[in-house]
Amino acid sequence: MSERDEVPRLDLLRFLERVQERDLARTRAWIEAEERRLAEIAARRPPPPPPDYVVQNGIGRGPALVHQGFCEPQGARVGAIPEDEARRLLDSDAGLACQLCRPDTALGLL
Template sequence: MNEREEVSRLDLLRFLERVQERDLARTRNWITAEEQRLAEAAARRPPPPPPDYVVQYGLGRGPAMVHQGFCEPQGARVRAIPANEARRLLNADAGLACRLCRPDTELGLL
């Protein structure tokens, strides 16, 4: 090889960079396609059934209210509980029962 035909190290590195950018773009397209596929699959699945009962917590203190699962109270301080836990909470304090969905009536506490 003479000097005119010799490829510089910088040219080789720039070529490698172009190849890697193309590969990165292709990988990002695959990621986007997979995210879309997963979102479409999730949209086709039915939502999970609501829990039987939920407890809503107050600010800095214990339980504030017990609801039936379909009541869907607003806020982030809500946790699903089984019927025996709801019964225990309502036996300890009947004032915790939601006045709209009446979990105490459903549990036979009234």
Template sequence: MSEESSTSRLERLRFLVRVREQDLTRARSWCDAEERRLAEVAARQPPSPPPDWVVEQGIGQGRWIVAVHQGYCRPAGPRVKPVGADEARRLLAMDTGLACQLCRPDTELGVL
């Protein structure tokens, strides 16, 4: 009798494993569907407008500022952060070599 009960117990445990695997597969498919839905919603949103002014930071410790740009000229990457016009003017007044040579924020801000 103990052999029969252990076999039926093993069968019940294997059944439980199959059911849990099916539940996990179903939950993963729901997650995939939700990720697709969120991606579609994000794709329909218009991109946020660029900031008016950005600073490009260097690499390494301290992250010094290497350039000031107009918002449309902003280089891509994690080393770029938006700043206000007053902060951009202050930075450009401290060091005129910080002005981007392409977008010329110093001219636009009146700092020469």
């Protein structure tokens, strides 16, 4: 092959780039399909049962309220706690009981 018959190196690199872009697009399509499949599986699963009790923490000062799990207070400072922890918190301060779901009544503290 003479120098005139050779494909310029830049053309070869552009060809390689197109092939790799096509492969990348195909891989991204596979990823999207797998994400959709996993989302469909997750949507078919029943949600986990709510915890028995949750604590809603105040801003920098410890627990603010104790709730029964079905009360579902919103916010980032909410966490599940076991029954004995809820009982301990309410024994130490009865004012921590949520006035809507009344965890103190459910625990037999009233």
